[in-house]
Amino acid sequence: MESKTKEMVFSFALVITGIYVAIEGFRIYLRAASAPYFITTFSISPGFIPFIIGIALIIFSTLFLFQCLKEEGKGRAEVLKMRWSEFASWVKANSKNMDIAFTIGAVIIMGIYTYVLMELLPFWAASMIFLIALFCYLRADKWWKNLIVAVVGVIAIVIVFQYCFNAALP
Amino acid sequence: MALEYIGIAFMTALQPFNILVMFLSTLVGLVMGVLPGLSATMAIALLTGLTYNFPTQTAILSLLSIYVGSISGGCQSAILLNIPGTPASAATALDGHPMAVQGKGGLAIFLATTVSCIGTLLSVVFVLTLTPLLTSLALKFTSWEFFLLSIFGILICGTITAQAEPIKGWISGILGLIVAMVGLDTVDTIPRFSYGNVNLMSGIQLIPVMIGLFGFPEIVRVFKRQADEEVTKASKFEVKTGFKLIGQRIFTVIRSAFIGVGVGIIPGVGEDTAGWLSYWATRSLAPKEEKDTFGKGNPHGVIAVETGNNACIGGAIIPVLSLAVPGSAPAAVLLAAFLMHGYRPGPLLMTESPEFLYNVCVYLALASITMWVIALILSKATVRILGVNKKYLMPIVYVLCVIGSYLINYNLFDVKVMFVFGLLGVVLTAMKFPPAPFLLGVILGPMLDSNLRRALKLSDGSFAPLFTRPICLFFLALIIFLILAQLGVFKILKGKRIAD
Known part of the structure; x- marks a missing residue:
């Protein structure tokens, strides 16, 4: 158009x-x-x-x-x-258009994380589920690599913010 | 007194913890600047929320370091990848990447980093001298002038950022103003656009809007399938040649610094414009035989752009400190951060907290020197950083966006606001509406609203003072001229006269 x-x-x-x-x-x-x-x-x-x-x-x-x-x-x-x-x-x-549909799908996952998971679960659990889901959806790499990056990423974020910056995460 | 303040600022900045924070913040800024898609605005917006629990001086030092780091870091990917890490370095790619292809990538990075440092340092001199001047001028402003200044700020920002279609920039600014109207009004505390929602009654927070507008579209962009970019490896720095080249082009450095500071002072117009203007000026003033070499790896081009965009940092901070009007999008975030940490930039700054100006200047100078050291070390790892899988990086960045939005008020509502404005940011980007005027509208909305209503209350609802005060008349003339000129009214009139 x-x-x-x-x-x-x-x-x-x-x-x-x-x-x-x-x-x-x-x-x-x-x-x-x-x-x-x-x-x-x-x-x-x-x-x-x-x-x-x-x-x-x-x-x-x-x-x-x-x-x-x-x-x-x-x-x-x-x-x-x-x-x-x-x-x-x-x-x-x-x-x-598959490209648009694919992008919308990823945005929906972000929306579910923001509006549903963050309300229901503690930050670490919500973020871990979100990262694993999005990595797999985007086909970032093999599933076990996605799992490791998500777990390590969330642990690092929690350590830095909750313990180093003394910030209370949701 | 000024020397005393400078001394105290140095002592504060050079405390071991603050040195560590400065190094880490500059490094984070540089990495975010290096990575295409993570802009300086996003870096500061994200880190503003994250530094919320820091002591005030440490937080401000950290944010200024991130600002300097992210603007400077953009040049490395522009040179090695031909994709600017931040829009500020877009013009650097023109000559920087051909230099890298010719095997002079190291020299290009050295030149860019060194003049970035010099540009920031020169801009600090302007911050020190121009801020008190502008502050004393701003003391003559009443509510009417501040109202017109906010309109002028949004208009000029819209005009310059939307380039060929200023109307898009103006509409973007108006949309920002609408967002600023949400919540209890500042004069009579009557709810507006809040629909009985308690969260909306307290207004829309700036940081989630900013993270959404600037960060979200960049994250979403990665979801589209795209080919991997080819990264050129950096060669040796050639320090001697680099310093020699800068020495030969010292007038270019000074001219670009002037341009950068000048562009920075204009509300909402950012480092990218400063870079392009500096490049354009240098190319235009170059001898005929040299003109053809621009765009083909002329180091002169890299020097001009990087001095200009980094000098813009100081330039953009001048109106923040003196008028509480941000000079660029990252400076807008910085203004919000200053407010969040208890400082009230504006005409009364030099009376209420005079030490703040000197703190900012000293922190900027130290951050630029730190940036120079770290950027040169980091450039050895840039190729690896640029190789990071974006499909891993961006979802993690989104988690950081969520934390950044949440930490402002410890309220999940702000996270939802960030998401909504993120979607709006995607639409605006797709429609080629610049987000900077939108942001400026959100920032200047309360200033526009409270000043106009205060002025109207004092004049019993009459607009007459608007047409009797000289500064008001100057601003009015400027605003009308800007709108008419951009809408092409003068061209039409000229065409008619010729036809007659």
Whole structure:
């Protein structure tokens, strides 16, 4: 997919983010204007700056969107249509891309370590499982080498931080 | 008084434990700099969390050593591998690698390391002289000026880091500002974007954001299958020839140091820009017959880049100390580390803790000398270091990222924040949005917010003082000119006039 198409989709997401931030800024103002705060002047309310930032994001993202839709000899509507069809075919083609799927798989392992293992297990156990899993997934080397590197790595980290730096690990 | 502070700083730095920490930190910095994918920002961000339990002076000495080490270490892989270890050394590869191919890898490393040390030492002189000047100027700033300064910082950083598409840099900065708005507001303590979550109410911590933005994309990049790179072996150093070459090019060294410091002072613009600008200046000013040799192994190029990028270290620290505005991405992490260790950089620094400036200068100078010694020894092992299996290294680095994020508050929530911003970093990198303005937005957001709201409260919600204060008008003109120029408005107007 052409980078301009990716950028167009991203700029849409940015415009939506900008709208959300601006609306949320205004809602913060409304909250601040009521009890117990009673800050009724918009410019000194805590919602003012988020509102301005949201507007700035909308403006710059729209400008960026227009830059993405610029193509010589073609109207913006025509380019928009063309880019959407490019995006659809890119999604279709890349849903079977093994390289992307492989990377996503590795990121999921990192996510499981961060959100699940770290919550359930002590640091050393979570990290050891994570390292062994990721080494094997990445096919770093033979399984026993992966095991040794993971065990030695975690032991070294625990010794350095827990004992040398006196830091309490999770 | 200044001499007394310098003396105390030397005595502190030369305590046995601190010497050991300085050596180890410089070594860690150098190794991280040597390894492509581990940037200086990531090195400092990671180690900031890890040095949290250190005594304050030891921690600051350690972080400055890592900063100097990682910026300097990048040149070795640029020379031997043709892949810069850090973006700061990207321009070093242009002449450094051809030198290595010609069998002068040792000389190139010696030149790069020596001028790196000289560049940092020269920048220390600028830190010592310019920081008090800028601090006294900053004392004239009120909330309005600080508000405009933060906007200007984000804009200029976005403009320079995004190069051809400044709008990407500006959007990145705005996204950072949005993140900075999360939590209780600093004036009325009203929750913003926190959705009733207690962790979000205390705001998003800078270090996890930074580790995520800069570290995560580098880790993920290794997951893609790629061919092994070919490493050229380093030859002998040729110390005599090296010193002779540096002596002949002393004006290049001084000019590049000036460029490095100048670039460093500009908010958010980092060592890579300093390196490229120094290279460009040297190439442009070279005699016609020499110009053609650039890019083909001209030692002049290596000298210019490495002096420039290392002088940028001191340059980037100047606005950190005087204005609390970081001059580069690694300096932004350093600012967070200074705050974490109880120092309050900014206009009041010279009044509240005047010794701090001298501590930083002495630590920088000692770190650069340490770097010179260790880098030359390490270069013998660089080939081996570069041969480390990245599929082993990067998962371990991720574990370190987790620890670095956790140790800031001893809170697992920060680790989750790091992961989320890591994913965002991957998207931004894929879209070619520079992460540096984003980071600057997160750092300068609270400054922008609190100063504007304080100023507006004092003026009863009126914006009139913005247009009556001379420094404000100067900043406003600068901001408007920057935006219009980058959007090509002047070009359009010029084109119309010609057409008329």
